[in-house]
Amino acid sequence: MSKISSPEKTQEYLERFIAGVKKRNPGEPEFHQAVYEVAHSIFSYIADKPHYHDMQIVERMAEPDRIIIFRVCWEDDEGNIRVNRGYRVQNNNAIGPYKGGIRFHPSVTLSILKFLAFEQTFKNSLTGLPMGGGKGGADFNPKGKSNNEVMRFCQSFMTTLFHHIGPDLDVPAGDIGVGAREIGYLFGQYKRLTNQFVGILTGKGLEYGGSLIRTEATGYGTVYMMEDMLALKKDSFEGKVCTVSGSGNVATYAVEKINHLGGKVVTLSDSSGYVHDADGIDADKLAWVVDLKTVKRGRISEYAKEFKATFHEGKRPWEVECDLAFPCATQNEVSGDEARTLIKNGCIGVSEGANMPTVQDGIDAYQEAKILFAPSKAANAGGVAVSGLEMSQNSARISWSEDELQKLLRDTMQGIHDKCVEYGEEGDGYVNYLKGSNIAGFVKVADAMLAYGVV
Numbered sequence: 078m079s080k081i082s083s084p085e086k087t088q089e090y091l092e093r094f095i096a097g098v099k100k101r102n103p104g105e106p107e108f109h110q111a112v113y114e115v116a117h118s119i120f121s122y123i124a125d126k127p128h129y130h131d132m133q134i135v136e137r138m139a140e141p142d143r144i145i146i147f148r149v150c151w152e153d154d155e156g157n158i159r160v161n162r163g164y165r166v167q168n169n170n171a172i173g174p175y176k177g178g179i180r181f182h183p184s185v186t187l188s189i190l191k192f193l194a195f196e197q198t199f200k201n202s203l204t205g206l207p208m209g210g211g212k213g214g215a216d217f218n219p220k221g222k223s224n225n226e227v228m229r230f231c232q233s234f235m236t237t238l239f240h241h242i243g244p245d246l247d248v249p250a251g252d253i254g255v256g257a258r259e260i261g262y263l264f265g266q267y268k269r270l271t272n273q274f275v276g277i278l279t280g281k282g283l284e285y286g287g288s289l290i291r292t293e294a295t296g297y298g299t300v301y302m303m304e305d306m307l308a309l310k311k312d313s314f315e316g317k318v319c320t321v322s323g324s325g326n327v328a329t330y331a332v333e334k335i336n337h338l339g340g341k342v343v344t345l346s347d348s349s350g351y352v353h354d355a356d357g358i359d360a361d362k363l364a365w366v367v368d369l370k371t372v373k374r375g376r377i378s379e380y381a382k383e384f385k386a387t388f389h390e391g392k393r394p395w396e397v398e399c400d401l402a403f404p405c406a407t408q409n410e411v412s413g414d415e416a417r418t419l420i421k422n423g424c425i426g427v428s429e430g431a432n433m434p435t436v437q438d439g440i441d442a443y444q445e446a447k448i449l450f451a452p453s454k455a456a457n458a459g460g461v462a463v464s465g466l467e468m469s470q471n472s473a474r475i476s477w478s479e480d481e482l483q484k485l486l487r488d489t490m491q492g493i494h495d496k497c498v499e500y501g502e503e504g505d506g507y508v509n510y511l512k513g514s515n516i517a518g519f520v521k522v523a524d525a526m527l528a529y530g531v532v
Contacts (some may be wrong), residue, residue: 084121091120098139105188107408110437111195112139114452118515122500132531134523141168141194142175144187147237149215151230154223163234165213165241165249168194171525174245175211176201176461176468178252181230181259185214189408193252193432197461199518200454203493206465211247213238219254220374231262239267244275244472250464251280253407256326261285276471279464288467289479290486291460296330298459298490299403299430302451304338305494306426309508310449314338320399322346323406324370324377327430327457331403332363344394346406347377351394354386398422405430413438420446429453440511447507455493455514462489 098112116135123129145165153159164187167175177197180190190212198210215234219227242249251260260280267277274286281287290297300314307313317340321328324345332342341357345366354362362384369375381388395402395415402424404411408431411419416439419427426449429435433453435443443450463486470476477485493514500520501513 087120087124091116094120094135097136101140102188102191105186105191107186107188107192107433108195110409111192111433114433114437114440114511115195115199115515115519118512119519122512122516122519128527129523132527134526137526138169138198138519138522139195141166141191142170143167144191145238145241146187149217149230149234149237151226151233153226159230161215161217161230163213163215163237164190165238165247166190166194166211167241167247168210168212169198169522170209170211171522171529172202173207173209174243175247176208176250176464177210177212178214178250179255179259179263180212180214180252181217181219181254182214183216183218185216190214192408196432196454198522199515200458201461201465202518202521203455203496203514204458204462204465204489205492206462208461208465208468211249212252213249214252214255217254219259224258227259228262231259232266235263235266236270239270242267242277244277244468248276248464248468249278250461253325256280257282276468279467281467286467286471288463288470288482289477290482291463291467292326293330293333294463294486295457295460296327296332296405296430297334298462298486299327299331299405299428299451299456300334300338301459301487301490302456302494303401303403303426303428303449305491306428306449306451306508306510309494309498310506314340314401317341317400318343318398319401319403320344320394320397321403321405321430322351322394322410322434323404323431324366325405327460328403328405329363329367329370331405331430332358333360335403336360336363340401343399344397345377345380346394349376349378350388350390350392352377352380352386352388353394353397354380354384395419396422399424401425402427403430404434406434407431408433409436411435411439413442415439416442420448425449427451428456430457432457444509444511450510451497452511452514454518455497455510458493459486459490462486 194212201208428451496517497513500516501509
């Protein structure tokens with residue numbers, strides 16, 4: 078195929094490509110959204126690079142290497158047999174073993190896991206580490222289950238999954254619903270089945286091969302990305318009012334780092350609604366939230382009662398006036414209208430801690446307004462970067478100090494920022510970080526695929 082000669086031809090090719098993706102993957106809106114978001118940037122970049130077209134590189138990236146779907150049977154505490162569905166999507170291993178989390182949540186579908194695995198391919202590429210993209214999980218809800226029920230489910234899940242993973246093949250991690258407890262049960266079952274102690278999972282406890290700062294890494298990295306974007310504009314966090322969604326690891330460590338850099342966080346949320354604390358969520362209040370969520374497993378509404386803040390039931394925090402916003406809860410949590418409300422209320426920057434938290438209409442609004450916007454594949458890559466460092470430590474049978482890891486994380490996020498600027502600079506001081514992250518992530522994977530030929 079010759080090069081695509083005009084923007085009109087590029088748009089026509091993009092539309093044909095997306096139509097083909099939808100036809101091959103019916104009923105998978107999250108996957109369609111993720112592919113469009115990347116392809117929209119990539120097609121203009123590769124318009125004059127026919128070798129990518131001739132080898133159908135983008136088309137091959139949008140078709141996972143393999144998908145494993147399996148039944149997970151387990152017994153609850155009352156002796157009832159329960160059945161869930163497990164998945165592992167191995168999207169692309171052109172630059173390294175598949176790497177991506179395991180999610181246990183009732184909302185898990187094949188569409189969501191395919192979108193996450195597709196995104197993970199580019200995110201892992203951006204880190205500079207040799208990791209391919211994958212994702213997995215099950216429609217199992219650990220909330221309300223006893224420790225023994227969670228253990229039995231994890232053991233049953235791993236009894237099938239272990240056939241398809243390995244330290245040089247596929248190294249899963251945690252995600253929503255899969256924390257330290259679940260990782261421990263999963264790793265224990267893998268060790269029992271294989272009689273091997275290898276770095277098959279990341280996010281492990283420090284006692285059995287885990288890495289320091291892994292829990293902090295995603296939230297810290299999301300804030301570091303914003304710090305670098307502000308610095309390029311000769312600005313900083315000092316005095317900035319920030320809204321954060323979620324109240325798990327990513328959100329709470331993002332709050333911690335924002336406070337450290339001089340910002341003031343005024344919101345947190347969960348599935349029941351959000352709290353607004355105009356005085357700011359300081360270190361003591363944040364410690365209370367961490368205890369609420371990790372020990373008491375309570376609802377964020379309890380914060381409002383404890384600290385005389387306001388609770389907004391069933392709502393999301395994007396109506397609150399702020400300078401900077403950090404969506405750290407889940408996918409598609411910022412609608413187009415909410416994105417426009419953020420902009421109208423004076424928000425100058427968004428850094429995504431969750432995976433694809435803004436719908437396409439919202440992304441278009443950010444870019445039209447030319448605010449600072451760090452998409453999730455760049456902004457939340459700190460977590461998988463430290464997971465990759467955990468893999469390195471496991472392979473070498475060593476442990477790095479917290480200071481070493483903090484520096485490696487900070488350097489990695491700076492490197493991601495700089496790659497985005499390299500490919501996303503559009504003149505007049507504006508950097509299209511979405512385009513920059515997509516192209517930078519694409520090039521490394523695409524060139525590796527070209528080197529292998531048709532495989």
